[in-house]
Every structure is written in structure tokens, then in C-alpha cells.
Amino acid sequence: MTVRTILKMGDPRLLRIAQPVTEFDTDELHLLLTDLLDTMRAANGAGLAAPQIGVDLQMVVFGSGQPNPRYPQAPIVPRTVLINPVITPIGADEQLDWEGCLSVPGMRGMVPRWSQVRYTGFDVWGEPIDRTVEGFHARVVQHECDHLWGKLYPMRMRDFTQFGFTEVLFPGIDAQEND
Numbered sequence: 001m002t003v004r005t006i007l008k009m010g011d012p013r014l015l016r017i018a019q020p021v022t023e024f025d026t027d028e029l030h031l032l033l034t035d036l037l038d039t040m041r042a043a044n045g046a047g048l049a050a051p052q053i054g055v056d057l058q059m060v061v062f063g064s065g066q067p068n069p070r071y072p073q074a075p076i077v078p079r080t081v082l083i084n085p086v087i088t089p090i091g092a093d094e095q096l097d098w099e100g101c102l103s104v105p106g107m108r109g110m111v112p113r114w115s116q117v118r119y120t121g122f123d124v125w126g127e128p129i130d131r132t133v134e135g136f137h138a139r140v141v142q143h144e145c146d147h148l149w150g151k152l153y154p155m156r157m158r159d160f161t162q163f164g165f166t167e168v169l170f171p172g173i174d175a176q177e178n179d
């Protein structure tokens, strides 16, 4: 088990456009997946992208297949590893909701996202993934894949009156690190 250090906003490695994975089912890729999952679990994250641990590759993990202790009311998202993703919005509907990020610890902001998206990509063995999702699942995949394009959620915000410290915005909630 290797829990890696999560880079924080301000680190230029979070602003890179990540490189596509060219070889699947390699020892290196399986090790990277293990590190991403271990690091995400240790932080109780809803997802984690390779650039957040300093790895310049288009690979994200998200979902747990069970309720997230920090988002107990959120729908369950299946545990997914997604490589070289492409996200296509379905329709023009947007939803606003609170997000946090393990790279922006202690804060939350109200972020607009497409309500429904189709995402395609590959798993660690190179098997194709093709899903159409909505709501929280769609939000998580948009947030994580944004890390591959050098975007952190504050860059997607339009109303900075709804941006602040978790402990102030949501007093009484156990304000651990956010994702």
C-alpha cells in the first residue's frame, strides 16, 4: 500500500495537460492504479486523478461502490478507473452543486456542471468503457477529468460569493479534507 502525497493548488504540475496512456496492462500502470486507489481511500476521496499525485498521465479513479462517509447522502458511484477519457455533454442542462477537492483542502465552492454526460475511455487492461450518466456521477467524472486538462474546480466557478471554507460554510459538519 502506497499512499502518495497529494499536490495542492499552486503547484504547476496541476496545470498541465496530461499525456495519454499508450500501453495498457503494464506493471507500471497497475502500480499507478494501486497508488491512486490507496491514496483516494486514505483521504476518503470521491475520486482522484493521476496529476494530483504528480503523474502526468490521463488516468482517474472515482467511486467506491458504497456510500462515501463524507457524502453520505450522495448516490453510490461504481468504483471506476478511467484512462484517456472523452466526455460529451448530453443536452444543454447544467446543475449547480457544492464541490471540494483534495488539492484545494478545507474549501468548498458552488460549481456548474453538465447534468448528463456520456463518457468513454479505457480501463487498466485496455477494455473500452462507455457510460451515460447524470447527477452526482456525472459531476464526479467531470471534476476528475478536469484534472487531466489542468482545471481545478475554482476555475469552473462563476459566482465567488459561494466559495469558502468548509468549516464556515457548513458549521457542525466534520470538515475533513475535501475532494
Ligand code: NI
Residues within 6 Å of the ligand: 100, 101, 102, 103, 143, 144, 147, 179
Ligand atoms: Ni479534485
